[in-house]
Amino acid sequence: MNDQAQHLPSKEQILTFPRFPNFPLDKIIVINQLKQCQTIETELKTAALLGFDTESKPTFNKGEVQTGPHLIQLATAEKAYLFQVSPDILNFLKPIFENPDQIKVGFGLKNDAHLFRKKGIELNSVIELSKCFGSFGLNNPVGIKNAIALLFQMNFPKSKSVSTSNWARKSLTIPQIEYAAADAYAPVLIFEELLRLGLIPHDIPNTSLKLRIRPNKS
Template structure:
C-alpha cells in the first residue's frame, strides 16, 4: 500500500488535535526489583513493545553520558518506566535480548550504544524513523511528524522536559507523561505501518517471521 503526501510544516502539525496519551493510572514507574517481579508475567506476554530511553543530558565538551537513566516499554494498555539500577538492568536484560519479542521505536542506534556499555545486546529492534519514504520523506522522520502523518494528531515535544534530569530519584508528572508517550506512540505507529504494509518488504517479512515464531512457541 502506498501513500503520498507533501511534507507537513511545523505550523500545520501544531494546528492538529492533541495526541491522546495513556491515562496516568496506566503508566507505571518502576524503581525496585520487587516491582519488576510483579509485572514480569504480563511483560513476557507482550510480543511487540514500544521502546525508548532517556538519559541525563551532558553539557560539557567531552563529557560522556552515563545513561540510560530511564527505560520505557509500552504495550497497548500500559507504559512501564524503569528507573535504571544494576538490579533493574539485570531484570530487563532477558527482555531486551529476546529475539522473539519486538522492540519498536525511533533513534534506537543511540539507545543501543548505552546498553552495550552495560553488557546488554538488544535484539529484534525495529527502527521506525526511516519508514516514511512512501509519504515523500527521504530522510529520517521523528515521532512528532510520524504521529501527524498517520493519525492527524499533534504530538507535543518539550525541549525543557527532554533535556531535564532523568537521573533524579522521583520523576515529575511531566517527565512521566513525556516518557510514556514516546514509547506508546512508537507502538501505535508501528502497528499502523505494519498492518498497512508500509514498511519495506524485507522488514515486513522479518517481522512476520518473528511474530509467527513467537506464536508457535506459546
C-alpha cells in the first residue's frame, strides 16, 4: 500500500455500490439448546478463523443494567452460527473464546470483552479490525460499513430499527437473523482481504489480546 491516504467512499457513493452478499438463510444456524451445540462442535472448534459479534437487548431507561450479550454470533467463510445465550451455551463457547490458537475478528469488540468478563470468560486472540486500516492512511477507527465499501466497493446496509430491536426475544425475526449473521460474516472477508493485501499488522498473529484493555488481575 502506498503512503498516500485513501479516501473513504462517501455515503452517496456507497448507496450506488452493489449490496453485500450475505449468507442465505440455509447457511445461518440459530442455536438455543446445548444439543444443537454438540452437532456443530467439531466444525466450530477446528476453525482457525471466526468472525465474531454480539447483540444485546437495548437499555433505554436511566439506571437500567445491561444484562447482555443476549445473542453471540460466530461465522466461518461457509456458515454463520447465532447463539441465543444461556449458561449452558456460554459454557460451550468458553473454550473457543479462550483458545489462543483460534483467531476471532470483529468490530467494536472492546465492550464485548467487558461483557464477557462479567460472565467469567476472558477473550483470547481477538482482533479489533477497526484499528487495522492505518496502512490506508486512515488514523481513525473504520467501521464495518466503511471497511466493506473501501475493500470491496459494496454497500453493507445497517438498519437502526433492527440493531435496536429486542435481541433477548425467544424467536428472532428474519431481519434480525440476517442482520446478526452479516455482522459476523463480513469480518471474516475483511480480515482475509487485509491478509491477502499484506496489511495485517505484523504483531497480530503473535499477540493474544488485541483490544488494548487491561488484563484481569484477579
